[in-house]
Amino acid sequence: MRIRPMTQEDVPAAERISDEGFFELESRTRRVSAPEPVRRTEAHRAAWIRRTSHLVATDPGGCWVAEDDSGVVGIATSLRREVLWCLATYAVVPARQGQGIGKPLLAAALQHGRACTRRMLSASSDAKAVRVYHQAGFALHPQMYLAGRLDRTLLPVVEKVRDGSAADVELMDSLDRAARGAGHGPDHELLLTTARLLVSDTTTGSGYAYLDERGRLALLAASNRRTATRLLWAALAEGPEEVTVPHVTGANQWVLDVGFAARLDVHTEGYLALHGMNPPAPYVHHGALL
Structure with a gap:
């Protein structure tokens, strides 16, 4: 397994990994009263790909993939705006989670923001990911939605x-x-x-x-x-x-x-x-x- 910069050619595979990872997370953590999780629509998929292609262009040093002989198995995209670093997307193929892929991906993305005085990301309720963010020095503020x-x-x-x-x-x-x-x-x-x-x-x-x-x-x-x-x-x-x-x-x-x-x-x-x-x-x- 190796960590390398994301290219524009990687973006469609990155979208599939993100969709698969978040669909699995929502299925696993869904409340009984919540609607059934759904995969991205074509319009949502196109918007995701366009946004990620934008980040690969503006922040090539902040976008990374993990790959092995089977192909891309994890992704992290981030951006640096003035004094602020933001993590945009962070996902590992569900079957490969817990195998030491996520931490080096996040570390590579964090290097993009090493000169920034502020850092910001929006996290899911996934316990493993939240633990990683806390260990990386982030303060966690619970979110609500209406x-x-x-x-x-x-x-x-x-x-x-x-x-x-x-x-x-x-x-x-x-x-x-x-x-x-x-x-x-x-x-x-x-x-x-x-x-x-x-x-x-x-x-x-x-x-x-x-x-x-x-x-x-x-x-x-x-x-x-x-x-x-x-x-x-x-x-x-x-x-x-x-x-x-x-x-x-x-x-x-x-x-x-x-x-x-x-x-x-x-x-x-x-x-x-x-x-x-x-x-x-x-x-x-x-x-x-x-």
Whole structure:
């Protein structure tokens, strides 16, 4: 088994490993009341491949694979933005887990962020992976998510929210820096082509939200809770009937205010793992680009 840099040719195999690994994890840890796990749709698979190809291009030193005679058996992708390092994806083929593959993969990715003062990743509830992150020096902050069927009669009238564009990147990077210490930089270029952007920019506050290819909230940053709340209501209004608001930390109680007002259910799932920083707020992080 050897650890080597990921290439663009590896990305389709990396997607299969990621899908297989997370499907197995969800099947193994699913609550009785939770829906049956499903494999990625073609649209979701295409979005994953495009995002990972983007990271291989922007951060070749942060993307790695483990392979043996059978082929690629593990992957880790990461990115460095200003003073912040983020782990985007980390997975090992289920049949090869527990064989010493994951730790050297993570170590290779961490080297990409050795000069960064802040580190950030979104972890599942997998006990083995969480233990590895803790041993690597990350503080674990439990995450929640909101889910349910949206009753549109509960939606308030939302004003001062517009569709965004590339002209808003400077504003968004400034909001990113205030929340997490670093802008998303080139990741906004990717998101602008794969997601819908909503922006609120007023004299009392600014913020933005991306909706993913399924119309669900993917990322939100704002200068204050009032603006963040406005954007979340707008995202719910523009999204599907079956709502999921992921990646909510205890530092973002305003998300729960909106969720309970919309009569959504709250659940716990996974951790935001941080090093050298506090949980960003008001902020709902992206699952991979954070």
